Amino acid sequence: MTPLDAKRPLQLNHQGQLRHFLSLDGLPRELLTEILDTADSFLEVGARAVKKVPLLRGRTVCNVFFENSTRTRTTFELAAQRLSADVITLNVSTSSTSKGETLFDTLRNLEAMAADMFVVRHSDSGAAHFIAEHVSPEVAIINGGDGRHAHPTQGMLDMLTIRRHKGGFENLSVAIVGDILHSRVARSNMIALKALGCPDIRVIGPKTLLPVGVEQYGVKVYTDLNEGLKDVDVVIMLRLQRERMQGGLLPSEGEFYRLFGLTTARLAGAKPDAIVMHPGPINRGVEIESAVADGAQSVILNQVTYGIAVRMAVLSMAMSGQTAQRQFEQENAQ
Amino acid sequence: MSLPNPAGLISQMAIDLTAYLGKRGISEPRFIGIRTGGVWVAQALLQALGSQAPLGTLDVSFYRDDFSQNGLHPQVRPSELPFEIEGQHLVLIDDVLMSGRTVRAALNELFDYGRPASVTLVCLLDLDAGELPISPDVTGATLSLAPNERVKLTGPTPLALELQDLTTASAAL
Numbered sequence: 001m002t003p004l005d006a007k008r009p010l011q012l013n014h015q016g017q018l019r020h021f022l023s024l025d026g027l028p029r030e031l032l033t034e035i036l037d038t039a040d041s042f043l044e045v046g047a048r049a050v051k052k053v054p055l056l057r058g059r060t061v062c063n064v065f066f067e068n069s070t071r072t073r074t075t076f077e078l079a080a081q082r083l084s085a086d087v088i089t090l091n092v093s094t095s096s097t098s099k100g101e102t103l104f105d106t107l108r109n110l111e112a113m114a115a116d117m118f119v120v121r122h123s124d125s126g127a128a129h130f131i132a133e134h135v136s137p138e139v140a141i142i143n144g145g146d147g148r149h150a151h152p153t154q155g156m157l158d159m160l161t162i163r164r165h166k167g168g169f170e171n172l173s174v175a176i177v178g179d180i181l182h183s184r185v186a187r188s189n190m191i192a193l194k195a196l197g198c199p200d201i202r203v204i205g206p207k208t209l210l211p212v213g214v215e216q217y218g219v220k221v222y223t224d225l226n227e228g229l230k231d232v233d234v235v236i237m238l239r240l241q242r243e244r245m246q247g248g249l250l251p252s253e254g255e256f257y258r259l260f261g262l263t264t265a266r267l268a269g270a271k272p273d274a275i276v277m278h279p280g281p282i283n284r285g286v287e288i289e290s291a292v293a294d295g296a297q298s299v300i301l302n303q304v305t306y307g308i309a310v311r312m313a314v315l316s317m318a319m320s321g322q323t324a325q326r327q328f329e330q331e332n333a334q
Numbered sequence: 335m336s337l338p339n340p341a342g343l344i345s346q347m348a349i350d351l352t353a354y355l356g357k358r359g360i361s362e363p364r365f366i367g368i369r370t371g372g373v374w375v376a377q378a379l380l381q382a383l384g385s386q387a388p389l390g391t392l393d394v395s396f397y398r399d400d401f402s403q404n405g406l407h408p409q410v411r412p413s414e415l416p417f418e419i420e421g422q423h424l425v426l427i428d429d430v431l432m433s434g435r436t437v438r439a440a441l442n443e444l445f446d447y448g449r450p451a452s453v454t455l456v457c458l459l460d461l462d463a464g465e466l467p468i469s470p471d472v473t474g475a476t477l478s479l480a481p482n483e484r485v486k487l488t489g490p491t492p493l494a495l496e497l498q499d500l501t502t503a504s505a506a507l
Contacts, residue, residue, distance in 0.1 A: 017405070034408055041393065044412035050446035053396035055406070316396075320405030327403075 010132055014328050017321035020132045020141040021314050023150040024191045032159065032195055038313035039160050039306070045082065046309055055316050056085035062115035063089040064106070065144070066122040071280050071304065072144050072154070076119045079311035088113075103130060111136055117319060118142070125149035125184075137329070140322040142314060148184055154279050155188030157310040159196060161303050162234055165275050169193065173200040175228055175270075176219075178238035178260060178287050181209045181249075185279045186238055190217040204228035205260060208249040225260050229269045237262050237278045240287050253286050263289045267297065275299045337485065340493035343458060343474030344375065348382035350472045351425070351456060360423040363454070366390040368440050369411065371429030374489040375458045379427060390415040392426075397439035413443065420448030429487040431457040434468035459485060459495070 011020040011027075018031065045053055061080040065073055073089060080087040092106060103122075110118060117140045120128045125147030132141040145151040159169075166172055174193055180186045180203050193201045194217065201219040203210065214221060222228030229235065240256060250256050267276065276288075276298045284290045293300060355363060365387055367376030373391050380389060395410040426440060437455060444450060457470040462478050479485065484498045 038406070038410055041396070041410045041412045044414075045396065048447060052446070054442070055396050055401055316406050320401065323402055324405050 010129065013321045013325035015324060017324060018317045019321040019325050021152055021318050022128050022132055022141065022143045024152045024155050024188050027195065029195050032192060035156050035313050035317065036160050036163055038317060039309040042309040042312040043306065052082050052084055054084045056083040056319060059085045059116040059319060060114065061085045061087050061117045061119065061315065062110055062113065063119045064092060064110060065089065066092050069121055072121065075304065075307045076144060076311050079308050079315055083312055083316055103127060104134065107131055107135060115139065117315065119144045121145045123147055138322065138326050140318040142318060145184055148182055149187065151184040151188050153311050153314055154185050155192045157303055157307040158189050158236060158277060159192050160306045160310055161277055161299055165299060166233055169196040169198040172198050172234060173232040174198055174234040174236065175202040175204055175232045176236045176238065177204045177225065177262065179209045179240050180205045180214060181211050182241040183238045189236060190219055194218050202228050225266055226269055229266060232270045233274055235262065235270060235274055235276050237276065237288050239279065239281065240283055257286055261287055261289060262292050264291050267292055277303060337495040337497060338475050340458060340495060344378045344382050347456065347472055347474050348379060354454065354472055363423045363425045364390065364417050365425050365427065366392055366415065368428045368436060369393045371487040372427050374487065374493055375429050376427040377490065378493060388416045390417065392440055392443060394436060394439040394443055397443045399435055399439065415447060418448060419444060419450050421451050424450045424453045425456055426453050427456045430459045430461060430485055431470055432461045432463050434464045434466035437468050438466055458487065
């Protein structure tokens, strides 16, 4: 497959519409806003007695999860089902064979099932991109999280949460707290907040869990939680990724909680109407106090609801853009 | 071709709708406009009826049958129905009836909210080009267009009808 325009990002079609959803990097503000607007409409569908629309009737969505997930997998399944698509979920365990070969073989098998769309989660950064480059041209690829790289639907559901609770991004201070180093959620959020015009993005964490050069995302770096939380409108807590931690980065979880755990007392330093977010699953008493996670300022469960709407928006927009691209290529071939 | 003035059509439509609902014995209808033009017509119609009834708005983008040809409409907005649908008499209002596919999509969407007692269809213009067995109960005017012609409603104030020529419109692109 030769791209028509080598400079055009892989995930956009000839009209600049989404055809894959791999990363928020490089996506224009208008497109992100369109995703949020479309998700708002799907949120209304989710409040009806019949929570289903016929948009993807007859299409097949295949969730391919090389890495464990509960929330992302189930909300993607529900999103596809509410769009009337047929859904299958494969939990593929990663084997010891080299990643290129394994992915490639898996891909060929999935294509043989005539799926229209793959939702891919993989522990290797770049896996979704690799699949999008090699998949048959009519299939749309959605990134459900790849390594430390990106989790674009989580990023967009976080943006929807902020927009619905704060009205916009123009005058906000947003703090992202915790294990920034291992977090694809942090990366997607920083990119999205920047693109949507948030003027004050802060990342807060211990030096060992901050990636080198994180300032390039246009964020302010804090290593002191109280200082970083001062007067913020939004606090995004990250899960301490114990399974990704390879020794030596932290003295102990207790130490981390003492310095970076979000407690009621620390949250008091933020604006009184600040909201608290977390992508889940939460580690109570490790990065967040139960009283905060269950408190009045927490919107953690709203995020799950918004996640379904955002995934419905992305699935339908990518399918739409991919269809348009195919028509365009057929017309050009004639 | 000269196009009628929507304001004039709407005052007659108000009279016709009142008569139609009276004949059917419907006393408390629920009004629903199809986004965007249908909502404008519905607002003007409610004003002509002197009614304070709440207006529901329907965005049928998720129910269209041309998704595989035209994809998703980029400016989809939430439908808002500030009343129950179940068991109610509905008045569904659109601006221009052409193929009937928008009305089909609207009916499908409405039935996902509940089972209405009846649906009365009101259209400002009927282009007499139906592709489905759908015809309005109350119409402002019926027009026949040439194959390359389309009519567009602009608004909301003032409402005006505009004739578009597809051949010149695509040449302008």
